[in-house]
Amino acid sequence: MFTLREILERTACLELTVEEAEKLVRLQAVAELEGIARIDWGREYRKGVPEIILAENKTIEDTVKIAIKMFETNSRVIVSRCTPQHIEALEAAVPLGAVCQVNHRAKIVVIKKEKYTATSSGGRIGLFTAGTSDISVAEEAKVISEEMGCIVYTKYDLGVAGIHRLLEPLKELIIKDVDVLVVVAGREGALPSVIASMVDIPVIAVPTSNSYGFGEKGISTLMAMLQSCSLGIAVVNIDSGIAAGAVATLIANRVAKFRKIK
DSSP states (O other): OOOHHHHHHHHHTTSSOHHHHHHHHHHHHOEEETTTEEEOTTHHHHHSSOOEEEOTTSOHHHHHHHHHHHHTSOSEEEEESOOHHHHHHHHHTOOTTEEEEEETTTTEEEEEETTOOOOOOOOEEEEEESSGGGHHHHHHHHHHHHHTTOEEEEEOOOOGGGTHHHHHHHHHHHHTTOSEEEEEEOTTOOHHHHHHTTOSSOEEEEEOSOOOSTTTTTHHHHHHHHTOOSSSEEEOOTTOHHHHHHHHHHHHHHHHHHHHHO
16 A cells, blocks of 8 residues: 555656546555554544554554554554553564664654654654653653654653742743643642743643542542643643643644744
């Protein structure tokens, strides 16, 4: 199967008729894999964010099959929420001419062709965590944003328990003129509200499940972020680093697009 770009190039060179190209585009939209998965080939072209394989609750065998099938017609495949067993199996299944990059903190595997590099979009994202225990969720956002061409500046362990730690890193990212901030926090979830009160940059708040007792598992964190009185905050679900990275990327890449035009 051709990629969308290859279909367009072959049509432009008159190697395909319009009718043939139309048929290939339709076939490309969704592919079925042995009755276990329907792969959305065109998602990255349609949405600006690639299809990401969620390994969580998938068998190792099914995860590897889907990843290798996607790699047949893609230069890169991203697999999230991997267990050590998923990672081991994916590393063993990497085809010739491909490399496997593993971010163990994010539990993400990226399989890509040896010469593949993400096209730089010029988008700039600032990424904060309140605590070290929030880094794994933040790294999910980082991987996705970088794979979509953004520059990501990370500043970790800056929570409100030691608010003085925040000021210099925040000043640095304001000087770098980042397009959007992703702020990851657990417990009382106060850091996004504090940051949003100090900047004119959109803030995406990510509650993590790093809380216990009353409002455990991120419930109190999510509620606090939704109740924030600082305007300019959008909130994603608990531990949803990938969702935050995707939204941040769409914002940053769109800003970068019009910055280049200007």
